[in-house]
Amino acid sequence: MFPKKVHYGLRFLLTLSGLAEGTHLGVAEIAEREQLSVKFLEAIAVTLRKEGIVDVRRGAGGGYSLARPLKEITLYQIVLALDEKLDKEISTEGHNTEKAVGRFLVSVRNDYGRLLRRVTLEKLKNYYAEENERIMYYI
Amino acid sequence: MFPKKVHYGLRFLLTLSGLAEGTHLGVAEIAEREQLSVKFLEAIAVTLRKEGIVDVRRGAGGGYSLARPLKEITLYQIVLALDEKLDKEISTEGHNTEKAVGRFLVSVRNDYGRLLRRVTLEKLKNYYAEENERIMYYI
DNA sequence: TTTTATCCTATTTATTTAATAGGATTTAAC
DNA sequence: GTTAAATCCTATTAAATAAATAGGATAAAA
Numbered sequence: 001m002f003p004k005k006v007h008y009g010l011r012f013l014l015t016l017s018g019l020a021e022g023t024h025l026g027v028a029e030i031a032e033r034e035q036l037s038v039k040f041l042e043a044i045a046v047t048l049r050k051e052g053i054v055d056v057r058r059g060a061g062g063g064y065s066l067a068r069p070l071k072e073i074t075l076y077q078i079v080l081a082l083d084e085k086l087d088k089e090i091s092t093e094g095h096n097t098e099k100a101v102g103r104f105l106v107s108v109r110n111d112y113g114r115l116l117r118r119v120t121l122e123k124l125k126n127y128y129a130e131e132n133e134r135i136m137y138y139i
Numbered sequence: 140m141f142p143k144k145v146h147y148g149l150r151f152l153l154t155l156s157g158l159a160e161g162t163h164l165g166v167a168e169i170a171e172r173e174q175l176s177v178k179f180l181e182a183i184a185v186t187l188r189k190e191g192i193v194d195v196r197r198g199a200g201g202g203y204s205l206a207r208p209l210k211e212i213t214l215y216q217i218v219l220a221l222d223e224k225l226d227k228e229i230s231t232e233g234h235n236t237e238k239a240v241g242r243f244l245v246s247v248r249n250d251y252g253r254l255l256r257r258v259t260l261e262k263l264k265n266y267y268a269e270e271n272e273r274i275m276y277y278i
Numbered sequence: 279t280t281t282t283a284t285c286c287t288a289t290t291t292a293t294t295t296a297a298t299a300g301g302a303t304t305t306a307a308c
Numbered sequence: 309g310t311t312a313a314a315t316c317c318t319a320t321t322a323a324a325t326a327a328a329t330a331g332g333a334t335a336a337a338a
Contacts, residue, residue, distance in 0.1 A: 001224050001248055003295065010243070011236040026314060034236060040297055046316065059305025060313035075247065084294085085140050096274075097150040097173060100267035104149070108214065109140055111254055119247060128239035135235075142326065165283060179328055185285065198336025199282035223325085 005082040008036055009044045010124060013078070016054065016066050017125055024063035044082065051081040070125055076116035086113075144221040147175055148183045149263060152217070155193065155205050156264055163202035183221065190220040209264055215255035225252075 015030050027045050031038040045064055048054045053073055054064045066073065080086055090109065092102035154169050166184050170177040184203055187193045192212055193203045205212065219225055229248065231241035 001227060001229070001251075002244055005295085007237075007240055007244070010240045011234075014236050014239065028314080034234065037297060039299075042315075043297095043317095049315090056315070057305085058303080058315050059307095060311090061306050062304085062314050064315095088140060090140070095150075095173065096270060097153045097267065098146075100153065100263060100270050101146055101149045103270075104263045104266045105141055105146070108255070108258060111258075112140075112251060115250055115254060116247070119250075124239060124243045127243045128236065131235060131239050131242075144326080167283080176328060178330075181284075182286095182328095188284090195284070196336085197284050197334080198338095199280095200337050201283050201335090203284095 002079070003083050005044055005047075006079055008034075008041060009048060009078055009082045011036070012041060012044060012064075013048070013053070013066065013073070013121060014124055014128055016064060017070060017121065019065055022065075024057050024061075024065050026063035029063070047081050048078070051077060053077055053081065066121075070122040071120045073121045074117050075119040075121075076113060079116055141218070142222050144183055144186075145218055147173075147180060148187060148217055148221045150175070151180060151183060151203075152187070152192070152205065152212070152260060153263055153267055155203060156209060156260065158204055161204075163196050163200075163204050165202035168202070186220050187217070190216060192216055192220065209261040210259045212260045213256050214258040214260075215252060217260075218255055 011034050012030055015034065016025060019025055027042050028038055030036075031041045034041075045054065045056075049056050049064070052067055055067045056062065056064055086109075090102050090106050092099055092106065150173050151169055154173065155164060158164055166181045167177055169175075170180045173180075184193065184195075188195050188203070191206055194206045195201065195203055225248075229241050229245050231238055231245065
């Protein structure tokens with residue numbers, strides 16, 4: 001249901017969430033850790049930066065960091081940035097039934113948007129912490 | 140955000156919703172009214188029938204009708220039938236962050252599923268009625 | 279038995295998503 | 309300043325999915 005860009009983008013952000021205040025991490029390093037294509041992840045990073053979700057320091061020694069606290073970054077912003085179909089216009093013109101269907105689907109999309117706005121990266125971080133506890137348990 | 144199959148499928152169902160009890164309407168007729176590709180709509184109709192959303196009478200004089208009252212047909216059933224990506228498996232295996240992201244996205248998809256289950260065709264019909272009133276107003 | 283409609287399978291075309299490639303730009307470090 | 313390390317930009321290719329088309333098999337009413 002979610003394109004790979006969203007999956008990878010979330011892994012990228014989750015990795016950044018482990019960074020100490022004021023530090024940065026490069027795409028090459030993250031791609032290596034996460035076993036993802038450097039170039040593909042690079043494009044994702046640029047998109048997230050343009051959306052104001054991450055901050056960047058260009059040049060040597062640079063890299064990315066989260067622009068805001070986890071609970072202030074919503075899944076809506078991320079999906080909107082990385083999944084073009086969320087945006088794609090729904091026609092509310094034309095034939096009679098077409099208008100009705102268009103308005104109906106717009107209202108559903110709005111509800112979906114509200115849902116996504118209520119979910120923040122904090123929740124993702126919790127899933128991640130849970131996962132690590134599970135591993136700790138076996139050691 | 141929704142594939143054309145869903146748009147067309149809803150227009151198809153909305154058209155059927157105007158039918159008198161016990162009557163049927165053929166795909167060719169509906170495609171003509173709605174200005175849609177007959178063959179494409181045909182495939183959509185078959186899918187909706189397999190999902191139990193519409194009933195069919197084969198042979199001459201046959202056609203489709205709604206299988207249940209409007210308020211008992213949810214958008215979830217329709218989208219599940221016509222949009223394959225809703226189903227597509229989300230990997231909750233592999234790398235650490237991959238698991239966390241997988242479980243996180245599964246939970247979001249579940250919330251979305253609940254949202255879609257709360258929306259029925261009755262609501263679509265209301266949008267349609269509204270639309271017609273708007274037109275009546277100008278006459 | 280003919281006609282009308284659904285149903286099935288396959289193919290083609292268009293669009294979108296994913297991935298790759300090469301180099302331009304920026305800036306810290308030396 | 310020069311170099312090295314990183315982001316950024318543009319273009320292209322490859323793969324996957326969605327949309328549309330085509331032809332005929334099957335079913336059943338007329």
